[in-house]
Amino acid sequence: DQHGSRFIQQKLETANSDEKERLFREIQPNAIQLMTDVFGNYVIQKFFEHGDQNQKKILANKMKGRVLDLSLQMYGCRVVQKALEHILNDQQASLVRELEKDVLRCVKDQNGNHVIQKAIERCDAKDISFVFQAFTGQIQHLSVHTYGCRVIQRCLENCEDLTRKAILAELHDCMPTLIGDSFGNYVAQHVVEYGFVLDRQRVLELVLKGLEGYSKHKFASNVVEKCLTHSAETWKHDVIDVIVRNNQREGESMLLGLIRDNYGNYVIQKLLDLLSQQDFDCFTDVLQPELAKAKRTGCGKQVAAIEKRMQRPYDQNLLAHPTAFGSRTVSQNTTPPPPPLTADQRSLQTSSVGSVNGDALEGAASSRKGSIEHVVPTVYEG
Structure with a gap:
């Protein structure tokens, strides 16, 4: 319910720990269902923002085995992103590892690309090395893709120097094409702004x-x-x-x-x-x-x-x-x-x-x- 969802979100921002715990026990059995609900997903996001570490850990554990499905779903992808912003590093690594065999699928998906972007922004490089391995030899293709171009931009903004250099090397090979492309031009602009x-x-x-x-x-x-x-x-x-x-x-x-x-x-x-x-x-x-x-x-x-x-x-x-x-x-x-x-x-x-x-x-x-x-x-x- 839209109004109920907003009411709970507002209360969570100011609730004390006991009130949050009572509410958490209410939603916990239906957490996965709420993650993919048009209104319920916002309540789960609020718990990742305002819940304690134990509550965040329980929600993250419930997501295990379902990260790919959630990432490709319109509302679930928002929950995955919010989780990556607020959970501990080892929990981040555990969740994103489930996407290892489906990196390119997620990058090209209208919902999944946002999860990959967030992983690049928030996760330790060692925990998402498989993401950059999947990009090898695919940089031009991704740079002219509707959603892929966004992911390459995040790489140029956030990656470590060695990874950025490898990506830039592939970009220079196709730069004339990128400059004149409807999506690639954004990547070319990022090379100017974030390149060496x-x-x-x-x-x-x-x-x-x-x-x-x-x-x-x-x-x-x-x-x-x-x-x-x-x-x-x-x-x-x-x-x-x-x-x-x-x-x-x-x-x-x-x-x-x-x-x-x-x-x-x-x-x-x-x-x-x-x-x-x-x-x-x-x-x-x-x-x-x-x-x-x-x-x-x-x-x-x-x-x-x-x-x-x-x-x-x-x-x-x-x-x-x-x-x-x-x-x-x-x-x-x-x-x-x-x-x-x-x-x-x-x-x-x-x-x-x-x-x-x-x-x-x-x-x-x-x-x-x-x-x-x-x-x-x-x-x-x-």
């Missing part, structure tokens, strides 16, 4: 090579924005350099194309949010005439959003901005930038964005492809 310095560098180099095409892609543009957020000023400066160099080409400039594009304009907005004041001033000088062109082609909404980002209060602590990107003046608190990269230091070629995996989100628009500028990789510190 060299892992981040590899993604930054890949994104810079394909900057225009990725920026215009529904899913890859998310990765571009994440790179802007988690990169040093030197990489953002190189992004501007690529855009400016392609502003003089025949036909539509790269910058105008990004302004007009449904996804590219968000990349421009993010860039404006994150640039240093000096680069911001220089970039807006280049941006203004392209915005005027975009207005004349019926892109008022995109232009308005970008112009809003351009209303940044000027930082009085910075010296007067330079007249070109290659000759920046820096404040005393700013690390001097590296020498500018000129066009003769970079080779240009054309390719296309990796195709989006067929597991696209329901109703997703078709992926858009654009030309990609190839730039000789530079080492960036994130």
